[in-house]
Amino acid sequence: EAQVTQNxxxxxxxxGKKLTVTCSQNMNHEYMSWYRQDPGLGLRQIYYSMNVEVxxxxxxxxxxxxxxxxKRNFPLILESPSPNQTSLYFCASSPTVAGEQYFGPGxxxxxx
Amino acid sequence: xxSVGLHLPTLSVQEGDNSIINCAYSNSASDYFIWYKQESGKxxxxxxxxxxxxxxxxGQRVTVLLNKTVKHLSLQIAATQPGDxxxxxxxxxxxxxxGNLIFGKGTKLSVKx
Numbered sequence: 710e711a712q713v714t715q716n717x718x719x720x721x722x723x724x725g726k727k728l729t730v731t732c733s734q735n736m737n738h739e740y741m742s743w744y745r746q747d748p749g750l751g752l753r754q755i756y757y758s759m760n761v762e763v764x765x766x767x768x769x770x771x772x773x774x775x776x777x778x779x780k781r782n783f784p785l786i787l788e789s790p791s792p793n794q795t796s797l798y799f800c801a802s803s804p805t806v807a808g809e810q811y812f813g814p815g816x817x818x819x820x821x
Numbered sequence: 822x823x824s825v826g827l828h829l830p831t832l833s834v835q836e837g838d839n840s841i842i843n844c845a846y847s848n849s850a851s852d853y854f855i856w857y858k859q860e861s862g863k864x865x866x867x868x869x870x871x872x873x874x875x876x877x878x879x880g881q882r883v884t885v886l887l888n889k890t891v892k893h894l895s896l897q898i899a900a901t902q903p904g905d906x907x908x909x910x911x912x913x914x915x916x917x918x919x920g921n922l923i924f925g926k927g928t929k930l931s932v933k934x
Binding site for chain 1: 855918
């Protein structure tokens with residue numbers, strides 16, 4: 710089944726403890742992206758990747774890192790999480806940069 | 822700065838009626854525009870897109886209209902059904918990269934039986 714998977718789906722952590730949210734797609738898509746969704750603010754793009762080893766900042770990249778060492782995986786790294794990073798995170802992939810994006814199920818992160 | 826916005830945060834329609842959801846954008850260089858639907862507890866789902874060289878595109882029960890003169894696009898849903906109840910987002914590229922997407926804040930569509 711073609712899909713985008715994210716892990717974990719739910720995470721509660723403490724300020725400053727490094728964490729990684731994994732994202733994987735099995736559709737051989739070139740384009741991948743991370744978003745956060747907050748009430749009243751909608752979806753905001755964090756980082757995106759046009760292809761392997763090519764990543765760029767989105768609208769709200771501060772406090773986040775990403776890597777794209779292989780086509781299928783696009784992990785989101787929070788080196789030192791803070792409470793303002795409490796949010797619902799979505800990973801998405803697309804065959805091309807302007808194509809239909811397939812979204813993962815979301816990761817709900819709480820930083821205390 | 823760049824923005825993509827929706828005119829109304831909520832829209833309530835009667836089952837069977839047509840729904841129109843509007844969106845304004847500021848980046849005249851956007852090559853494409855996309856509509857997504859998000860049901861409660863799920864990730865966004867692609868509905869339809871339109872390239873900047875088009876004025877209209879139709880899908881199954883949905884039509885997107887693009888007016889580049891006033892930087893406005895709309896999503897029309899024909900014969901709205903209860904399953905159409907969701908939040909609808911428009912999205913468009915902003916800045917110098919077509920991969921850098923900005924989403925509107927969403928319109929919540931409620932369908933009354």
